[in-house]
Amino acid sequence: MCQHQPPCPTADSADREAARLTAHHPEQGWSLLCNGVLLFEDTGELLPDGQIIAPHRPLAADRVMKAA
Template sequence: MCEHQPPCPSAESSDHEAARVVAACPEQGWWRLCNGVLLFEDTGELLPDGRIVAPHRMASAVVGAM
C-alpha cells in the first residue's frame, strides 16, 4: 500500500503512470512505480495483475524521430 501523501494513483487508475518511482534500472530500460506498475522505456507497461499495456508513444514523437 502506498504511504506517500497524497497517495499515488492505483494501478487500476487511468493516471497510474503518475505514481512515484520506487525502483529503477534505466540501463535495462525499466522503472517500478509505487503502485506495482513496471514502465518500460518503449512506453509499454506490465501491470501488477500480469496484464500487458502495449507501447503507446505519441504519434508526433514518432513522426519527429523520422
C-alpha cells in the same frame, strides 16, 4: 501499498503512470512505480495483476504519413 500523502494513483487508474518511482533502471529499460506497475522505456507497462499494456508512445512528427 503506497504510503505517500496524497496517495499515488492505483495501478488500475487512468493516471497510474503518475505514481512515484521506487526503482529506476534506465540501463535495463524499466522502472518500478509505487503502485506496482512496471513501466518500460518504450511506454509499455506490466500491471501487478499480470495485464500487459501495449506501448503507447506518440508517433514522431516526421513519421506521420501525410495525405496525398
